[in-house]
Amino acid sequence: MMTAVHPMPRRGRFTAGMLLGLTFLAGAAQASEGGSIKAGREAAQSCAACHGDKGNSNNPAFPSLAGQPAKYIASQLTAYRDGKRENAIMNGQAAGLSDQQIQDIAAYYAAQERKVASTAAEGSVLGADLYHQGRENVAACAACHHSEGHGNQPAGFPALRGLSASYVAQSLKDYRDGKRAAGQAALMTPLAAELTDDEIDALAAHIASLD
Ligand code: HEC
Ligand code: HEC
Incomplete structure (x- = not known):
């Protein structure tokens, strides 16, 4: 049983669990240094067609990128480029x-x-419970992704608020099936492997209701 999870400010202190996570990730931690926001704005012009203005998407098929940790975005782009995260469009x-x-x-x-932009009207009681408390063999999502889904910038843990239920469910299945194995996926795979389809749908509904 997980104990209560305290909300974590974006740049706040770490919990013991976070530090544990960080030890896995020492290598990925440098990945975001040296980027130029100005050059990035130019290079990202073509991305707006799907990912929206300044990375805020209105389309459930396309995840919002705004505010994601730089090291997370960099690791995912590298994984798409090198074929370690498979998606026909993004590859x-x-x-x-x-x-x-x-x-x-x-x-x-x-x-x-x-x-x-918009949140799902209906959440999920089961999803909220799993998100905040976890269960045996499934760590509470809030411990890494923040109680309101803001993620954790220094650790490179992605924000979940603003992601659609369909995208979240697909991502969880991809981790479960080993289709997302790059970046820091080793933190997600073991717990996703425990989740049933019903639990995935419940978690996706809860996450899509975060504003
Ligand atoms: C034609 C639509 C389209 C365009 C254009 C596009 N993307 Fe994507 N992007 C997607 C889709 C669809 C996904 C989800 C793919 C998946 O499930 O792996 C995605 C996923 C991503 C992700 C992973 C997000 C996450 O939360 O894990 C990143 C990062 C990303 N795109 C960056 C970019 C960048 C940078 C560009 C421009 C160079 C770009 N995309 C252009 C459709 C697009
Ligand atoms: C120990 C920390 C940790 C815990 C606990 C955790 N996550 Fe994650 N999560 C991560 C990390 C790190 C990533 C990025 C992995 C990668 O590089 O692909 C991630 C990625 C994700 C993504 C993909 C986001 C995107 O933009 O594509 C989803 C969805 C997700 N987690 C949902 C959950 C849910 C639901 C739970 C609870 C059942 C959970 N996570 C628990 C660390 C964690």
């Missing part, structure tokens, strides 16, 4: 990006304010 979009362009784009999106 193509990332194919021509240099390491520097990836750092620039990551710096640009990380600096944008995340705005949640």
Whole structure:
């Protein structure tokens, strides 16, 4: 049983669990340094068609990028480029990006304010419970992703607020099936492997209701 989870400010202190997570990730932690927001804005112009103005998407098929930790964005773009995260659209979009362009784009999106355009009307009681408390073999999502889904910038843990239920459910299944194995996926795979389809749907409904 997890004990109560305290809300974590974006740049606040870490819990013991967070520090545990960080030890896994020492290598990824440098990934965001050296990006130019200005160059990133230029390089990201073509991305707005799907990911929205300044990375705030209105389309449930396309995840918002605004405010995501730079190291998370950089690791995902690198994974798409190198074929370690598979998606037909994004593998193509990332194919021509240099390491520097990836750092620039990551710096640009990380600096944008995340705005949640719309939230799902219905949440899920089961989903909220799992999110905040976890269960045996499933750590509370809030411990890493923040109680309101803001993520954790210094640790590079992505924000979840503003992601659609369909995208969240697909992502959880991809971790469960080992289709997302790059970046810091080792923190997600073991717990996603425990989740049933019903629990995934419940978590996705709860996350889509975060504003
Ligand atoms: C034609 C639509 C389209 C365009 C253009 C596009 N993307 Fe994407 N992007 C997607 C889709 C769809 C996904 C989700 C893919 C998946 O499930 O893996 C995605 C996912 C991502 C992710 C992962 C987000 C996360 O939360 O894990 C990043 C980062 C990203 N895109 C960056 C970019 C960048 C940078 C560009 C421009 C160079 C770009 N995208 C252009 C459709 C697009
Ligand atoms: C120990 C920390 C930790 C815990 C606990 C955790 N996550 Fe994650 N989560 C991460 C990290 C790190 C990533 C990014 C992994 C990567 O690089 O692909 C992530 C990624 C995700 C993503 C993909 C986001 C995107 O933009 O594509 C979703 C969805 C997600 N987590 C949901 C959950 C849910 C639901 C729970 C609870 C059942 C949970 N996480 C528990 C650390 C955690």
